[in-house]
Amino acid sequence: MVCLVTGANGFIGSHMCGLLIGxxxxxxxxxxxxxxxxxxxxxxVELVRGDLMDRDSLDAAVHGVDAVFHTAASLRPRxxxxxxxxxxxxxxxxxxxxxxxxxxxxxxxxxxxASGPSPGPGRPSTExxxxxxxxxxxxxxxxxxxxxxxxxDRLHSAxxxxxxxxxxRDRDGxxxxxxxxxxxxxxxxxxxxxxxxxxxxxxxxQAARSDVTSGSVYFVSDGCCHRFDEVAxxxxxxxxxxxxxxxxxxxxxxxxxxxxxxxARDGSIFNLDKAEEFxxxxxxxxxEKAVRELGFQPEYPLEKGxxxxxxxxxxxxxx
Numbered sequence: 001m002v003c004l005v006t007g008a009n010g011f012i013g014s015h016m017c018g019l020l021i022g023x024x025x026x027x028x029x030x031x032x033x034x035x036x037x038x039x040x041x042x043x044x045v046e047l048v049r050g051d052l053m054d055r056d057s058l059d060a061a062v063h064g065v066d067a068v069f070h071t072a073a074s075l076r077p078r079x080x081x082x083x084x085x086x087x088x089x090x091x092x093x094x095x096x097x098x099x100x101x102x103x104x105x106x107x108x109x110x111x112x113x114a115s116g117p118s119p120g121p122g123r124p125s126t127e128x129x130x131x132x133x134x135x136x137x138x139x140x141x142x143x144x145x146x147x148x149x150x151x152x153d154r155l156h157s158a159x160x161x162x163x164x165x166x167x168x169r170d171r172d173g174x175x176x177x178x179x180x181x182x183x184x185x186x187x188x189x190x191x192x193x194x195x196x197x198x199x200x201x202x203x204x205x206q207a208a209r210s211d212v213t214s215g216s217v218y219f220v221s222d223g224c225c226h227r228f229d230e231v232a233x234x235x236x237x238x239x240x241x242x243x244x245x246x247x248x249x250x251x252x253x254x255x256x257x258x259x260x261x262x263x264a265r266d267g268s269i270f271n272l273d274k275a276e277e278f279x280x281x282x283x284x285x286x287x288e289k290a291v292r293e294l295g296f297q298p299e300y301p302l303e304k305g306x307x308x309x310x311x312x313x314x315x316x317x318x319x
Contacts, residue, residue: 006030007072014039016201052090058097067105087140092147106157113138118282152215158207159217167197168312185243190281193221196305219285222298
């Protein structure tokens, strides 16, 4: 199987490439002209330079491809309009090109942000719930999902909604680890789901290989409901640090996000859009459908995944 991974040089995309190569698949990666290719070094990946808004480059990228794993997305744009431009319009253009090229499988890496917060404590979100995204990122992802579902009878797709994905190479989650290492444990939100990156990409391969109904949506996580404070306590223990708990009111968090967004030259994951998500206490999802239809079973519980992540950060000198 010839596979295209968009955003192949990124945190999730590079892990997707590594898994596919390990499974004996032929891998092509779509990367931007000035992308940092550090995480692809040593991997047998054919690189295609291009952009989700450049149809000619997409035509070249999908030529002869059997399956597309669409990990590329705008997470920290300088212009909030990019949440829709890149995440929705870019996905739709890529899907149109795939349809014309005869691609057999399209797997979208979406987000729990597309569905919005959970209905409440003890009630995880399911695929049957009406989506109520609270952020621009979530709304852009939801529109991307809907675009694929509109062409589900012509392009076979599977849509995977992930909560926060963590693991080696992740720079976005690094802020929390460094904050804890400094002795500060921020108190953010209430209950949430998480997924280790290796489980995330493995679920995508299972979706590509499964005979599921086109346009189906699946929540994927480690299957547990975590409290943010408990997650921080696990990392604190792995770091061997004692911390002081600090709770930020929503107004202070949003003010900090506004300043950080203004100062960040290349955009920041801690921005007003993300602050809107943090303002909601419950982000727990149910994986029952993925277990039932994809055969997905998480292999990395929180303690194991966090230990691997901390060890990698230390090895690379990031902590």
